[in-house]
Each structure stands twice: as C-alpha cells, then as structure tokens.
Amino acid sequence: MRLKSFIDVPEDSHFPIQNLPYGVFTSPRNPEPHIGVAIGEFILDLYQLDKKQVFNGTHLRGKQVFLEPTLNAFMGLGKAAWSEARQQLQELLSADNPTLRDDIWLRDQVLIPMSEAQMHVPVHIGDYTDFYSSKYHAENVGTMFRGKENALMPNWLHLPVAYHGRASSVIISGTPVHRPQGQVLPADSNTPVFNPSRLMDYELEMGFFTGPGNALGDPIPVDQALDHIFGMVLVNDWSARDIQKWEYQPLGPFLAKNFATTISPWVVTLEALEPFRCPTQEQNPQPLPYLQLARNWSYDIRLEVSLQVENMAESFTITTSNFKYLYWNICQQLAHHTITGCNMRPGDLLASGTISGPEKESRGCLLEYTWRGTEPVELPNGKHRKFLQDGDTVIMTGWCQGDGFRVGFGECRGQLLPAKPVG
Numbered sequence: 510m511r512l513k514s515f516i517d518v519p520e521d522s523h524f525p526i527q528n529l530p531y532g533v534f535t536s537p538r539n540p541e542p543h544i545g546v547a548i549g550e551f552i553l554d555l556y557q558l559d560k561k562q563v564f565n566g567t568h569l570r571g572k573q574v575f576l577e578p579t580l581n582a583f584m585g586l587g588k589a590a591w592s593e594a595r596q597q598l599q600e601l602l603s604a605d606n607p608t609l610r611d612d613i614w615l616r617d618q619v620l621i622p623m624s625e626a627q628m629h630v631p632v633h634i635g636d637y638t639d640f641y642s643s644k645y646h647a648e649n650v651g652t653m654f655r656g657k658e659n660a661l662m663p664n665w666l667h668l669p670v671a672y673h674g675r676a677s678s679v680i681i682s683g684t685p686v687h688r689p690q691g692q693v694l695p696a697d698s699n700t701p702v703f704n705p706s707r708l709m710d711y712e713l714e715m716g717f718f719t720g721p722g723n724a725l726g727d728p729i730p731v732d733q734a735l736d737h738i739f740g741m742v743l744v745n746d747w748s749a750r751d752i753q754k755w756e757y758q759p760l761g762p763f764l765a766k767n768f769a770t771t772i773s774p775w776v777v778t779l780e781a782l783e784p785f786r787c788p789t790q791e792q793n794p795q796p797l798p799y800l801q802l803a804r805n806w807s808y809d810i811r812l813e814v815s816l817q818v819e820n821m822a823e824s825f826t827i828t829t830s831n832f833k834y835l836y837w838n839i840c841q842q843l844a845h846h847t848i849t850g851c852n853m854r855p856g857d858l859l860a861s862g863t864i865s866g867p868e869k870e871s872r873g874c875l876l877e878y879t880w881r882g883t884e885p886v887e888l889p890n891g892k893h894r895k896f897l898q899d900g901d902t903v904i905m906t907g908w909c910q911g912d913g914f915r916v917g918f919g920e921c922r923g924q925l926l927p928a929k930p931v932g
Contacts, residue, residue, distance in 0.1 A: 511913060514602045515610040516620075518549040523775075523908055523917025525549070526602050529595060530740070530775035530918070531580055534626040542578040542629055545621070547775050547919070548602055552621045563601070566593040579633045580718075580776065584739045585855035587721045591739065595780055628774035630681045632718055632856040637676040637770070638846060639714075639746055639860045640669050642837040644790065646865035649877045666794060669837040669845045671862075674746075675767040679858065682743075682773050682921045688899060688928040689768040691752040705928035706749035706765075708882075709897040713814050713873035713905060714744035715832055716860035717839050718776060722853040729853070731802045731844035735779060737853065738839060743773035743812075743905050743921035744860045750876055750896070770860075773905075773921040781916050785809045785909040789838045796841070799848055806838040810907050810918075812864060814873070817902040821890050824904050827878065830864050830871040832907070899927045 514526040524530065524547035533542050534552055543556035558564065559575035568590035574583040583590070601609050609616055641647060644661075647670075651660030664670065680686075688709055692701040720739040723729050729737055746766065753765030788804040795801065810832035815824035837845075842859055863873040872878040875896050879885055882895035897903070902924040908917030 512599065513604045514548060515604045515606075516549045516551060516602065520913055521915060522549055523547075523915055523919050525914040525916070526599055527911065527914050528777060528781050528916045529598050529602075530777040530781070531583075531631060532775045533579060533629045533631040534621070535629065536621050536626045538621075544575045544577065544580060544583070544631075546598060547623070550623050552623055552626055553598070553602070554619045554621055557619045564594065564597060566597060568593045579856070580631050580739075581633050581856040584632070584718060584720045585722075588736050591720075591778060592780060595778065628681055628683070630679060630772070631774065631776055632858070634676040634679050634856055634858050635854050637674040637679060637858045637860070638671050639674045639766070639862060640671040640837065640842050641862040642669055642835045642842065643861070643863055643865050643873070644836040645834060645867055645871075646863045646873060646877065649865065649872065653876075653881055666792075667796065668800070669842045671842070671846070672761045674770065674860070676858070678767060679770045679772060680923075682771060682919075682923070684771065685924045685926050686747055686769040686771070687926045689749050689752065689764065690928050690931060691749065691764045692755055693751040694755045701755055706752050707896070708750035709925060710748045710750050710875045711814065711897065711903045711905075712746040712748055712863045713812060713828060713830060713865075714746050714861045714863060715741055715810070715812075715907070716744040716772065716858050717741045719843070719853045719857040719859070720855060722855055722857070723847055725852040726850035728799075728850055729843055729847040731800055731840050734840035734843040737843060738779055740776040740778040741782070741918070742776055743907055743918045745771040745903060745905055745921050745923060746860060746863075747771070747923070748874070748876075769923070771921055771923045772858075773918050775919050777916065777918055782808050782810075782909065784911065785916065787833050790834065790836045792836065800841045800844060802838070802840055806840050807833045807835060808909065809833050810909055812907040813905065815904040815906075816886075816888070816894065817904060818888060818890070818892065818894070818898070819900050821888065824902070825889055827886055828871060828873060830866045830873055832861075832864060834864055834866045834871070835861055897925050899925055901925050
C-alpha cells in the first residue's frame, strides 16, 4: 500500500509524503529562520518539533540540529541521521498516526501555510563548483565554436570538467537579477568596450549539497560518494555570453558567471530520489579506475524551462529535458573533485552544468536552443528571443513521476532587471 499523509496532497503536487524536502523559511509568526520540510501546501516547522524533543532517535537525540538557522549541522551528521529523520517525519505525517493528526493545537503550531512563508538559501555555502557534464551540451557548444570534428576537447571524455564558482552570489528562487556589465569585444574590433551584457542567458542545471565531507588529503572513493551527498536542488547558472567570450581564455569563466546563480528553495534528499534511479549515459572510452562505477547512478528527473515575458498572461515552456541525460554522474563528480585530497565541507554546492538532451526541445540554454541567435525562439505573443531581455522571467521546474505521486523540486525562478548605473 502506498504511504499516505493525513494532509491532503494532490497527485500533481511536488511535495507528497514520499518527498519531504528540506528548506529554511521565515513567516510572520517566526521572523527568525526556521528549518522545515514541505508537505503539500504546508511547511512542517522542525524548529518547533525539535524544541519539543520529538527527534529522540539514536542519531538525533540531543543534537538539536533543527534549532540552527541553516541545514549545515544536520547535513554534517551523515546518512544514518538523515534516514532516521526521514523515517520519523514520515511516521509523524502518516494518515494512521494520531500524534499530529488529532492534536489541533500542535498542528497550528508546526504546520505553516506556504503562502505565509518566505524561503531563504537553506545552507551556508562555503564553496561552489560548476561542472560541464552534459555531452549533448558540450558537443553542441563545441560544434558552434570549433566545428563538429573538434566539438569535444581532448580531455572531455576522460574526466568531469569543472570550474570553481562564486558561493557568495548563490541566491534563492524569486530573487531578481540585474543585467551584468563588463568588457566585451565587438565583432568588428580588436579593442574591447565596456557595456551591459547583450547576450544574457540561463543555464538549466541541477546541483547537490555535500554532507559530512572528508579530511584534507583523503579522497572520497567513487563507490562511497553517495554517503557524502545530502540532496539536490534546481540551479539556474545565469551566463553573460559576450562577456564570457572575451574573458574565458585561458582560465575559463569569471565575471560572466559570478554575478548570480539561482537555486530552488527545497533540497530533495537522495533517499526520496532512490526509487527513480536509472542508468548513467554510456561512457566510452571507459573512465580511469577511480571513476568507474556501476551505471545505475543517475536519476529520471523531468526538467522544464519556461519564459514569462511582457504581455504574456502565462509562461511559455521552451525546454523539456531530463537529468538522466548527463554523461558524468554525481558520484563521479564528487570522486573527481576530491581525488587530489580536496576537502569537502557540509553544505558545499556542486552543480551539473547545463543539462541538454538529444533533441532541440531538450537544449538547456538559449545559446544552444537558438544556435547562437540564428534560430530565435518564437513566443505565443508574436515576439521572439535570441537571448534574454530586461523584464523576462525564467522559470525552471523538475520532478520524478511515481505511481500516483510526484517527487518534485518546486520552482527555480528569477527575473532579469536592467543593469545598474556604474558610479
């Protein structure tokens, strides 16, 4: 029999009892950040439950990690504590448990309508790394700039390519983003100019937060990586393509990426995603031994990107992709990142890079979808987009489809605003 909550949750909700993702919120009654889990249209306030010493299992008793303003301390406890908390929460919210179901006063204390809450970045992010793990995306972009025969760089099929991003500008869904300014090189010039980026783009990505981490000098083996991964979020790694084109050689993106990275507010645990595990893309040539792993370490997560522009009553879906299209999986990403002995800490964020599929409709950014602007997106209001314009809102969403329920991530939303004056 399928697990059911006493809280009514529609079949198309992203937040049934099978999910229970973690987030951090404030509300009029609780102006300080509280940790909560999503259930239907409510947030279960774990701060209030922890004060009542509800979490009394072997791995959580006395820890009071849910009294913290972020998830870092809980993430640092490890997999056994994560499973224990999930089991207790599912029992507490189940339809046949009277503890919360029949206590009207307690329900009023700990169940907060989502409509009354404001979500916050759920983790203190010490470090942020952005990978480049979709072969479809890498081949498309490489073909545009180097031709089909040289689409992939020589290292790409041998290691998960990545760069270190800027953790301070990771922002929560709903936060507006101002168009960045920087140096660009006009097509007919050898001298750069300074102006607002004219080629603003989104990037459809997913990211994962690390758990206990590792000591400096001790790599995380690929077959133990999942013990160090807490959960996943949607990521929009905004990109200023013209700034990037001029600056990226020889060290890669800098100002083109450091101004904003938007994440969804709810962290979906790997335990919730477990029923949706599926094979990784076939890897040829076979990776070196430290990256070799059985193929069933991806997840079947449907992903969508929609655009809301002026004079459109509803958003328009541009892209439908899937997390399973990634060539390098999350275990390989983490193992590669730490193979030098690099130390991970609870709450570090590792993002996938743009997730694209084999069809045009599954391309994860406008650079790809419009093929450098030569094939503009046609919108229902008669307008078109080569790249983002001021006022455009990008909406990303994703979910796994179960039997009569979804395990979803909610939304990752951001509106592009005009550049701010300099000086």
